[in-house]
Amino acid sequence: MAKKLLIDLRKFRDHNITGPSDKHMPEGIDSPSPNTNGLKTIRELAVFQYTCRRCEEAPCIDVCPAEALEKDEQGIVTRYTNLCIACKSCVAICPFGTMMNDFFEHKRTGGDYFDLNDEHEMNKFLEACPDGAAEMVEMDEDPEQNIFKLTDKVLVKEIPWEGLK
Ligand code: SF4
Ligand code: SF4
Numbered sequence: 001m002a003k004k005l006l007i008d009l010r011k012f013r014d015h016n017i018t019g020p021s022d023k024h025m026p027e028g029i030d031s032p033s034p035n036t037n038g039l040k041t042i043r044e045l046a047v048f049q050y051t052c053r054r055c056e057e058a059p060c061i062d063v064c065p066a067e068a069l070e071k072d073e074q075g076i077v078t079r080y081t082n083l084c085i086a087c088k089s090c091v092a093i094c095p096f097g098t099m100m101n102d103f104f105e106h107k108r109t110g111g112d113y114f115d116l117n118d119e120h121e122m123n124k125f126l127e128a129c130p131d132g133a134a135e136m137v138e139m140d141e142d143p144e145q146n147i148f149k150l151t152d153k154v155l156v157k158e159i160p161w162e163g164l165k
Pocket of ligand 2: 064
């Protein structure tokens with residue numbers, strides 16, 4: 001079985017709250033991503049797919065001054081990176097704290113993005129991740145263990161909102 005990257009969103013979230021604020025979290029890019037509205041990090045894709053509660057009257061979409069957010073045909077919130085002005089109004093208004101505090105910052109020149117299709121960059125990404133937040137595994141998705149498929153190469157560990165089960 002081919003190895004896959006497993007990211008644990010709970011550990012990324014913990015680190016986002018308690019980790020040093022001056023250290024950027026590494027971002028993995030798995031292109032071509034299933035989302036064509038811009039280059040998306042796997043953390044953003046995973047959070048909108050598995051953490052977001054898909055509010056019917058989504059305050060994040062309503063508050064966005066740039067009309068950069070919309071729902072796709074499955075009800076998954078998606079962000080147009082070319083429109084987003086990184087104001088973070090959506091991050092602040094989400095009643096469930098879905099988006100991590102460092103989301104959508106224009107911050108990452110010089111090594112915060114890693115191409116997960118390149119073995120060398122993948123290794124650098126794994127080294128840069130908070131302890132236990134990312135690892136290589138030989139398995140498929142396993143909902144019993146709260147492990148879900150994001151892409152053919154990426155699995156996500158998250159306790160999904162009841163409404164998604
Ligand atoms: S407000 Fe939060 S939970 Fe609701 S749709 Fe937006 S991101 Fe998802
Ligand atoms: S951070 Fe981007 S997506 Fe969020 S409200 Fe601001 S412009 Fe819209």
